[in-house]
Amino acid sequence: xxxxxxxxxxxxxxxxxxxxxxxxxxxxxxxxxxxxxxxxxxxxxxxxxxxxxxxxxxxxxxxxxxxxxxxxxxxxxxxxxxxxxxxxxxxxxxxxxxxxxxxxxxxxxxxxxxxxxxxxxxxxxxxxxxxxxxxxxxxxxxxxxxxxxxxxxxxxxxxxxxxxxxxxxxxxxxxxxxxxxxxxxxxxxxxxxxxxxxxxxxxxxxxxxxxxxxxxxxxx
Numbered sequence: 001x002x003x004x005x006x007x008x009x010x011x012x013x014x015x016x017x018x019x020x021x022x023x024x025x026x027x028x029x030x031x032x033x034x035x036x037x038x039x040x041x042x043x044x045x046x047x048x049x050x051x052x053x054x055x056x057x058x059x060x061x062x063x064x065x066x067x068x069x070x071x072x073x074x075x076x077x078x079x080x081x082x083x084x085x086x087x088x089x090x091x092x093x094x095x096x097x098x099x100x101x102x103x104x105x106x107x108x109x110x111x112x113x114x115x116x117x118x119x120x121x122x123x124x125x126x127x128x129x130x131x132x133x134x135x136x137x138x139x140x141x142x143x144x145x146x147x148x149x150x151x152x153x154x155x156x157x158x159x160x161x162x163x164x165x166x167x168x169x170x171x172x173x174x175x176x177x178x179x180x181x182x183x184x185x186x187x188x189x190x191x192x193x194x195x196x197x198x199x200x201x202x203x204x205x206x207x208x209x210x211x212x213x214x215x216x217x218x219x220x
Contacts, residue, residue, distance in 0.1 A: 004066045006052035006082045007073030008035050020045040053081040055089055064090040071097040076104045080112045087113025116143050137214040153217050155199045160219045167191035169216050172209035178202050
């Protein structure tokens with residue numbers, strides 16, 4: 001897989017090293033040559049000294065040959081511009097963008113070419129809620145500009161899904177139960193999977209199906 005990462009700060013450099021070590025072809029784009037000189041990337045990581053917000057620079061780096069790009073700079077404006085160029089000018093299939101300031105998270109959507117946005121404060125909040133909430137549907141992650149979401153709920157003692165097989169729950173067609181964690185074991189759900197109190201249920205939902213899934217699993 002060919003991946004381009006904009007920004008060679010701590011986040012971008014770590015991602016580049018990780019993906020490079022996994023055998024992917026990685027292009028690390030950094031505007032400041034001094035950063036590239038003092039940063040040690042993993043073997044096989046290619047450096048591109050260029051402005052990630054300039055079309056001509058990205059053309060020279062053949063961004064159109066990338067399968068995934070990651071906007072990982074410390075500036076939200078730069079991340080948005082890079083994401084938009086990657087999607088509209090170079091038709092990159094998958095655009096992942098880092099959100100630095102949580103108040104800007106609403107901008108990181110398909111209008112700016114972003115398929116997946118990562119906001120650390122929002123992710124930490126979701127994980128805290130997931131750890132302490134029983135009987136409440138919690139959003140863990142958003143994909144495709146928020147159109148698809150990974151949600152989780154720990155089934156309470158009064159959940160309407162208890163003692164019911166998955167095939168009998170009438171899950172909407174645009175939602176799917178992807179995993180059940182029970183007593184530290186991961187269960188890949190099948191039609192005959194019976195839900196129990198305390199099960200951690202993870203599901204992929206859309207904006208249209210989220211409320212139905214919430215009702216089915218929590219009763220709310």
